[in-house]
Amino acid sequence: MQPGLRVQQNPRHEAAAGDLFANPLAAPLAGDLVAGLMRRHEVAAERLIGWLRVGIGTCVFVTVIAANHLLQELAGLSLGIFQRNAWLAALGFLAVGAVSIVLAVPQRWRHPYAYLFMALDVGLVLAITVLALGERGLPGNAVPSAPIVWAIPLVLAVGALRYDVKVQLAAVALLGLGLVGIAAGLEHPLVLDPAAAGRPAWTQLFSMPVNVMRLTLLLLAGAATAFGIVRSRRLLASAVRDAVGRASLSRFLPAEIAPRLAAGDAALRRGRRQRAVIAFVDIRDSTGMAEGMDPEGLSRFFTAFRTRILACVRRHHGFVDKFIGDGALILFGVPDEGGDDAARALAFAQDLVGIVAAWNETREPPRAVRIGIGIHVGEVFCGIVGDEERMEFTVLGDAVNVAARLERATKRYGAVVLASEAAIAGSSDPAAWREVGREPLAGRKEAITIFAPVLPPGDG
Structure with missing residues (x-):
């Protein structure tokens, strides 16, 4: 594995990342997702509303039968014309519900059907209101006395399930105009002041001022549902935009970093200098292993290897910055430094060696897997680098080079894990490490002290 500090990403993913921060990609994508969700929801909602109509109609049937029976048993009374109007309402809701259920499937559904079924619901309520008042010879003031009028809030509440504000506002407007038209259009005249006309005082409950307030409150209730x-649609769009942003970031950023950037961590976006623990992991002689494997088998092998690295890294609270060929660059203490970063990195290395040894014992790999791990601590620059056309999260600095060269030096020292003196200084058990050399490493002038475990990882 080469110690290069930048690893070229898929240009398509990089462009998506840049656009995401500039916000012209995530917004259209989120808009398309919201539109798609609404299209699917429209059909599902209308089908649900259809079943609710059936349920309402059934409940009206049962309630009328039960109420009529109780009245006859207790008081010798009958619902009379109210019973007939209730049957009409029940049959109407059942019929409209059945038709909407049949049509509310993706193959048949068209958006104008929502307006049609809304108009049928409203029309049913208004028609039975006219029948209820006309049969009793009541003036327009008595509109609130029609039992079916009390179904209006139910119609509005059920209609809100569509999440279509235009259909809902149309329903509110039709109901308002319909009730005013009924009150003004009955052949019995409106009574502006029932008390002044010699009627009982209780009739003032249906006076014009009271009815105006009732209508106003009804319209306000409809407006509230709208x-x-x-x-709700705005919250959905916001949630989808957030999810799209996080998903897009996660496609090219480490999972531990993406949420921080999505939440607006400006320091990571600009980049910053900080102390970090860097670990490089590499498979020995991966070229030779790949020589006798078919591409599909090679893919399964690398997937299994990376899965084990990821599990081990997470167990020790680090994260994989990137996989590079047959190796990985792993960070501890990024983006938030901790006092035990080096200790966790060293424990990770020991743990991973044991995991690979156990994997070899299963004979699952085509041949024994040998790895090398180099660990160093130092100051790095970490953050998003590149412009809006090419972006990636990375760590830069001499400390990264040192860790990479330590990993390569494991071949010469015949060790699985090598760590710098700076890394060992943070170990929870420095006595478990022994000095094995002091050299400037390839390409560097300054010599560093190199340590290896006293006992091979997995022994003792």
């Missing part, structure tokens, strides 16, 4: 729909 506002709720708008609010």
Whole structure:
């Protein structure tokens, strides 16, 4: 594995990342997702509303039968014309519900059907209101006395399930105009002041001022449901945008970094200098291993190897910055430094060697897997580098070079794990490490002291 500090990403993913921060990619994608969700929801919602209509109609049937029976048993009374109107309402809701259920499938559904079924619901309520008042010879003031009027809040509440504010506002408008038209259009005249006309005082409950307030409150209730729909759609769009942003970031950034950037961590976006523990892991003679393997088998092998690295890294609370060919660059203490970063990195190295040894014992790999691990501590620059066309999270600095060269030096020293003196200084058990050399390493002038485990990892 080469110690290069930048690893070229897929240009398509990089462009997506740049666009995400500039926000012209995530917004259209989120908009398309919201539109797709709404299209699917429209059909599912109308089908649900259809079943609710069936349920309402059934409940009306059962309630009317039970109420009529109780009245006859207790008071010798009958619902009379109210019973007939209730049957009409029940049959109407059942019929409309059945038709909407049949049509509410993706192959048949068209958006204008939502307006049609909304109009049928409203029309049913208004028609039975006219029948209820006309049969009793009541003036327009008595509109609130029609039992079916109390179904209006139910119609509005069920209609809100569509999440379509235009359909909901159309329903509110039709109901408002319909009730005003019924009140003004009955052949019995409106009574502006029932008390002044010699009627009982209780009839003032249906006076014009009271009815105006009732209608106003009803319209406000409808407007509130429409506002709720708008609010819910905005929350959905915001949630989808956030999810798209996080998903896009996670495609090219480490999972431990993406949420921080999505949440607006400006320091990571600009980049910053900090102390970090760097570990390089590499497979020995991976070229020779690949020579006798078919591409599919090679893919399975590397997937299994990377899965074990990821599990081990997470167990020790680090993260894989990137996989590079047959190796990995692993960070501890990024983006937040901790007092035990070096100790966790050293423990990770010992643990990973044991995991690979156990893997070899299963005979699952085509041949024994040998690895090398180099660990160093130093100051690095970490953050997003590149412009909006090419972006990636990376760590830069001499400390990264040192860790990479320590990993390569494991071949010469015949060791599986090598660590710098700076890394050992943070060990929870410095006595478990022995000095094996002091040299400047390849390409460097300054010599560093190199340590290896006293006992081979997995022994003792």
